[in-house]
Amino acid sequence: MDFHLDTLLNLPNVVVDSYSNTLDAVILKLQLINDGINCPNCNEYICKTHQTRPILVRYLSVFGQLVYLKVPRRQFYCPNCQTSPTEPLSWLNKKQRQTNRYQEYIYEKVRELTVKQVSENERMSEDAIQDIFHKVAQSKKKTGGYLND
Structure with missing residues (x-):
């Protein structure tokens, strides 16, 4: 295209x-x-x-x-x-419905704002935002860095 x-x-x-x-x-x-x-x-x-x-x-x-x-x-x-x-x-983990880049973005936003604010801004449920935040946080603990892009 x-x-x-x-x-x-x-x-x-x-x-x-x-x-x-x-x-x-x-x-x-x-x-x-x-x-x-x-x-x-x-x-x-x-x-x-x-x-x-x-x-x-x-x-x-x-x-x-x-x-x-x-x-x-x-x-x-x-x-x-x-x-x-x-x-x-490399940019989308198995059984995932958001790109790694988008999950990183959500993680950083939750560090700046509340889960509720990010939820409203991104038009996603608070549970989905929290799940993404915890998943990225766990990955950072294991690898000490960012998700693959």
Whole structure:
């Protein structure tokens, strides 16, 4: 689509395929540009896609609008070990509905403001904000730094 959006997102192996918007949200449909992955079980390079399930993931807001990424979650088939691993993404942890960058942002905001204020600003529940804060705090304890981007 437009390389400027790709550059602004700054996510590895990703291009913006298209976008749509509503009154208060922008949805960027992503395309993953790598052909395959190394199987986490046997390390064989695999490029046969078993299935793709798109998910909607929260990203940093821009110009007062919420931003969501429509991410194609690809599952590959490894004929060598007969497994179907899901493609790992360095900027999105497994079973997560927010990018690591967005979670970092929430963590920093909660350090400045109250959970209630962040909840209102981000239009998310207080429980979701607290969960993100605690998850990032735990990760920082373990690694001593930031989440992967």
